[in-house]
Amino acid sequence: MVSPAVLGLLLFVLAPFALSFLISFTDLSLGSPHPMHWVGTLQYERLFHDPALARALANNLRFALVVVPLQTALALALAVLLHRPGWRLAGLYRAIFFAPVVFPMSLVAVIWRYLYAPGLQGPANRLLSWLSLGHWQARDFLHDPEWALGALMALSVWQGVGLQMVILLGGLQQIPSDLYEAAALDGAGPLQRFRRVTLPMLRNTLIFTALMTSILAFRVFDQVQILTHGGPAGATSTLMFELVRSAFERLQMGRACALTVLFVLIVLLLTGLQRLALRQRAL
Amino acid sequence: MAEVRLHQVNKIYQGRTPSPKAWWEFWKSSSTPSQVHIVKNAELKIKDGEFVVLVGPSGCGKSTTLRMIAGLEEATSGEIVIGDRVVNNVSPKERDIAMVFQSYALYPHMTVFENMAFGLRLRNLPNHEIEKAVKQASELLGLDKLLQRKPKELSGGQRQRVAMGRAIVRKPQVYLMDEPLSNLDAKLRVQMRAELQKMHRRLGVTTVYVTHDQVEAMTLGDRIVIMKDGIIQQADSPLNLYERPANLYVAGFIGTPSMNFIPVTLQDGELVASGFRLQLPEDRRAEVGNHNGKALVLGLRPTDLSDSPSALSMQASVEVIEPLGSENYLYCSVGKDMVAARVDGRSTVRAGDTVTLGFKAEQFHLFDAESELAISHSRGGKSEGA
Numbered sequence: 001m002v003s004p005a006v007l008g009l010l011l012f013v014l015a016p017f018a019l020s021f022l023i024s025f026t027d028l029s030l031g032s033p034h035p036m037h038w039v040g041t042l043q044y045e046r047l048f049h050d051p052a053l054a055r056a057l058a059n060n061l062r063f064a065l066v067v068v069p070l071q072t073a074l075a076l077a078l079a080v081l082l083h084r085p086g087w088r089l090a091g092l093y094r095a096i097f098f099a100p101v102v103f104p105m106s107l108v109a110v111i112w113r114y115l116y117a118p119g120l121q122g123p124a125n126r127l128l129s130w131l132s133l134g135h136w137q138a139r140d141f142l143h144d145p146e147w148a149l150g151a152l153m154a155l156s157v158w159q160g161v162g163l164q165m166v167i168l169l170g171g172l173q174q175i176p177s178d179l180y181e182a183a184a185l186d187g188a189g190p191l192q193r194f195r196r197v198t199l200p201m202l203r204n205t206l207i208f209t210a211l212m213t214s215i216l217a218f219r220v221f222d223q224v225q226i227l228t229h230g231g232p233a234g235a236t237s238t239l240m241f242e243l244v245r246s247a248f249e250r251l252q253m254g255r256a257c258a259l260t261v262l263f264v265l266i267v268l269l270l271t272g273l274q275r276l277a278l279r280q281r282a283l
Numbered sequence: 284m285a286e287v288r289l290h291q292v293n294k295i296y297q298g299r300t301p302s303p304k305a306w307w308e309f310w311k312s313s314s315t316p317s318q319v320h321i322v323k324n325a326e327l328k329i330k331d332g333e334f335v336v337l338v339g340p341s342g343c344g345k346s347t348t349l350r351m352i353a354g355l356e357e358a359t360s361g362e363i364v365i366g367d368r369v370v371n372n373v374s375p376k377e378r379d380i381a382m383v384f385q386s387y388a389l390y391p392h393m394t395v396f397e398n399m400a401f402g403l404r405l406r407n408l409p410n411h412e413i414e415k416a417v418k419q420a421s422e423l424l425g426l427d428k429l430l431q432r433k434p435k436e437l438s439g440g441q442r443q444r445v446a447m448g449r450a451i452v453r454k455p456q457v458y459l460m461d462e463p464l465s466n467l468d469a470k471l472r473v474q475m476r477a478e479l480q481k482m483h484r485r486l487g488v489t490t491v492y493v494t495h496d497q498v499e500a501m502t503l504g505d506r507i508v509i510m511k512d513g514i515i516q517q518a519d520s521p522l523n524l525y526e527r528p529a530n531l532y533v534a535g536f537i538g539t540p541s542m543n544f545i546p547v548t549l550q551d552g553e554l555v556a557s558g559f560r561l562q563l564p565e566d567r568r569a570e571v572g573n574h575n576g577k578a579l580v581l582g583l584r585p586t587d588l589s590d591s592p593s594a595l596s597m598q599a600s601v602e603v604i605e606p607l608g609s610e611n612y613l614y615c616s617v618g619k620d621m622v623a624a625r626v627d628g629r630s631t632v633r634a635g636d637t638v639t640l641g642f643k644a645e646q647f648h649l650f651d652a653e654s655e656l657a658i659s660h661s662r663g664g665k666s667e668g669a
């Protein structure tokens with residue numbers, strides 16, 4: 001018996017993936033007059049030796065290593081600050097922090113292109129100059145190979161922190177208040193209550209949001225496409241950016257499908273890690 | 284160890300009830316403030332080392348009182364004293380109190396051992412002392428085989444014992460226990476009650492204990508505080524509560540089966556009920572003197588009634604018999620009133636029979652029907668004003 005849910009999964013998720021998997025063993029190229037051939041693992045071998053992909057993956061990894069901890073910590077701090085039962089303004093602040101989540105990337109890009117404007121007229125440059133008491137050298141963030149990726153990270157944290165915060169707030173609301181009362185009577189101060197009650201009770205939610213952010217870090221595309229187009233000189237190129245370029249600019253479907261398979265493998269790996277983390281101490 | 288004093292303590296919750304309003308007023312306050320007065324002018328002095336039991340119907344403010352002593356709830360007015368300091372503005376952490384929560388409040392991510400050790404760890408006790416204390420408590424509570432389990436792997440009764448263990452491993456100034464045995468089976472409860480008594484005798488820590496169980500209250504408490512609707516009705520020793528209840532509520536609350544209440548009027552030294560008239564004994568007349576012509580309530584414990592004529596007696600027709608082996612309870616109608624009486628188990632009385640219920644001249648209570656306060660107690664008790 002195949003239930004409708006399983007059927008849907010087969011049809012809409014597994015079938016396209018199976019198709020990509022098959023195509024990744026061919027040299028299918030949409031613009032080419034040559035017929036398609038089976039090429040075995042050639043696409044994968046090429047990917048393995050492709051410096052552009054290595055660069056892109058390194059960027060993704062760096063993105064994940066910075067954005068995941070930063071965004072998680074920031075979201076946790078915001079959630080803890082906004083979690084005050086009976087505080088009437090909490091809803092307003094929550095809405096403000098959540099707003100960027102629902103902004104379309106085009107709007108976000110407009111805002112941040114302005115913020116990152118080169119020269120001392122650019123708000124980001126002006127802020128840094130003010131903070132450093134005038135020592136800051138104005139830069140063109142989005143076109144500076146050293147700074148472009150960092151600039152995209154900042155933007156992504158800004159846009160993503162709201163969602164993570166809302167999920168963590170939900171987690172905080174699940175913690176029974178009598179645990180805090182018991183801990184207070186046991187002699188725990190606010191910091192100890194945070195460390196010994198809040199953090200362990202929030203553990204699974206934290207793991208979940210960290211996984212979500214990690215996957216998003218390997219999926220970064222919109223920002224890159226709109227603001228830097230992978231540049232300067234590949235400094236902000238990412239896996240997804242490479243993939244889309246292969247498929248839609250160079251029309252190399254074989255390569256694009258091999259990249260898709262790679263992406264799915266990464267997601268599976270991350271999900272596996274999450275499972276492992278959840279299982280450890282669950283017993 | 285310390286004494287605990289409540290002086291004119293009140294708890295008022297500032298609630299907000301949504302008020303209906305027109306849609307164009309939506310930016311105005313969406314609710315009107317309302318007040319719920321939960322604890323009213325509580326006045327209580329608990330001596331150092333005393334075991335005080337709080338009893339009363341559900342929702343009467345027992346937990347709230349306990350939480351105010353613990354500092355988890357702020358007293359709206361009045362003074363709370365532990366030892367020799369006023370603690371109204373002292374944080375729970377600084378009050379040196381251990382509490383058993385009605386909801387257990389166990390840390391789900393910690394093992395039974397860690398749950399009990401947590402408070403000791405925070406006080407930086409050396410490891411071997413922590414282990415010794417936890418081991419001792421867990422043996423006492425029958426938890427020694429469960430130390431490595433998480434709370435979700437325990438039954439309700441086991442969880443409750445862990446909650447108890449978490450409190451007793453510590454040596455605080457005051458123990459606060461909110462129905463700590465309510466989830467145990469009857470046998471375990473009796474056993475734990477005995478352990479608690481032993482522990483209290485050994486450690487002598489001031490304890491405030493909330494329960495619904497009258498037997499628990501009577502056996503454990505040096506003193507019992509009876510609350511109703513946020514008001515302390517009477518705080519006294521178990522014996523005094525039984526023999527000299529301050530009002531109708533306390534009289535009905537203490538003792539099983541509960542006291543019979545029969546409405547009577549006092550007419551020139553005679554109590555007139557719907558089914559009988561009683562000549563008041565000489566020594567009781569003085570106490571009720573100024574109540575002539577008023578509506579009173581006659582209070583008779585079923586255990587003080589027998590099916591043989593005595594100094595005072597009334598005719599009753601038996602409606603229901605409840606045999607308990609060694610004794611029978613008769614539920615009879617006397618005029619328009621129902622009266623329960625205890626008789627010997629070998630009695631041959633049957634339903635429908637008419638019996639004479641008798642009681643001794645000194646074994647009845649009288650209450651003012653309007654104020655519900657006691658006027659005269661059994662055993663030659665004296666009149667109690669307010």
Ligand SMILES: Nc1ncnc2c1ncn2[C@@H]1O[C@H](COP(=O)(O)OP(=O)(O)OP(=O)(O)O)[C@@H](O)[C@H]1O
Nearest residue numbers: 296298319321340341342343344345346347348385
């Ligand atoms: N935060 C609150 N806001 C408003 N009312 C409250 C609040 N907390 C408790 N109450 C009310 O206070 C009253 C007393 O509650 P409390 O928990 O002290 O009762 P209790 O005597 O312990 O009852 P039980 O025997 O059922 O545990 C209840 O009517 C309850 O609804």
Ligand SMILES: [Mg+2]
Nearest residue numbers: 345346385461
């Ligand atoms: Mg309660």
